[in-house]
Each structure stands twice: as structure tokens, then as C-alpha cells.
Amino acid sequence: ETGVTQTPRHLVMGMTNKKSLKCEQHLGHNAMYWYKQSAKKPLELMFVYSLEERVENNSVPSRFSPECPNSSHLFLHLHTLQPEDSALYLCASSPGPGYEQYFGPGTRLTVT
């Protein structure tokens, strides 16, 4: 595997389900990010981790819970989501905060 990978690529879940999104980077980077992108809308930064420490949380609802066990892996735990949470969820990594970011392919999430 190279670059930034995300699984699953597609996810359909009910409002009462619990699921997790996984991101892995193979670039030796120290910073990882979660973004949300709704249809025809700009990127929304959700969380930033630098050296496994959360450094930014942009007023994201508590039904989204990030986890960064090491510098290569990032998770987004989802529970009791709303239909308006349906979007493309993108993971990115960079050598450090403020450097160029490399994106994974994204997880297309649909909440029914």
C-alpha cells in the first residue's frame, strides 16, 4: 500500500448504528486530519492530530469521535448519526502542521 488509504470506501448506516472509519498513511507523516465534504460544498476541517495528539477540534458534534493510536493510523467513530451527516469523509496526512496535505480516497457515508 502506498500513500493514504481509507476503509471502507462506501458505508450505509442507520441512525442508531455504530461504525468506524479507518485511515492509514504510509508516508511517514506526523500529522493527520479528518475532513467532511458535503455535496457541492467546500471542505470542512473536523479534527487535526499532530504526533498523535489532537490539536484541533472544529466544533464537531460529539456523535463523531476521533482516535489516533499512532502516527500512521486515524479512526473516526460514528454513533447515532443524522441524515445530514451523509457526506464524503476525507482523511489526509502531512509531514507536519502547515505542510502540504495528501488525501486518501475518502469514505462515502450515507445515513438512512
Added chain:
Amino acid sequence: QKEVEQNSGPLSVPEGAIASLNCTYSDRGSQSFFWYRQYSGKSPELIMSIYSNGDKEDGRFTAQLNKASQYVSLLIRDSQPSDSATYLCAVNRDDKIIFGKGTRLHILP
């Protein structure tokens, strides 16, 4: 004033012509600037980085930076239909990357 501003478009350019995409930013202390290309339904892909005033060329792409005027642009020469995408400008502000909303580019065959 928005931190990173781009015209949302769509910008329509005939095939073979030069496409010019512009971006302005508000923080005069910004040091790093990036252009991403995003195809519909796909993730953004980094295509250019520029750090100093002037031009930087990579194949058909040229990034131009003018820190005094606080703008950065991307020129695409010999535009191809495959260049049709949304182009995102991104700026480093205090170790944070701020993305613009993107310009939709449509290359007319």
C-alpha cells in the same frame, strides 16, 4: 474578508487554450501556497506547491505567487478535457492549511 477567496465559476475554457485560475488570501504572513485538483466525487490531489514570489512551472502547470498583492494563480496551458475539475487553492496560516471553496473549470471540446 474571507481568508482564502476563489471565484466559484464555472470557468469555461476552449480546449487547447490557457486556463487561468486565481486566488487571493488575507493573511500577509502566509508562507506556503498549494493548488489541488478535485474531480467530481473524488478526493483532492496536490498538483503544485509554491513558496516564493514568481513563477513555478511543472509540465503544463504554472503557479504564480505575488505576496505583495496577496494573490496566487494557476495557469494551465494547452487545456485538455481531462483538466475539467474543481481547483482548490490552499494557504498556510500559522501552521494551518486554509482551503478556498474552489473554482470549477470546464474545458470545452
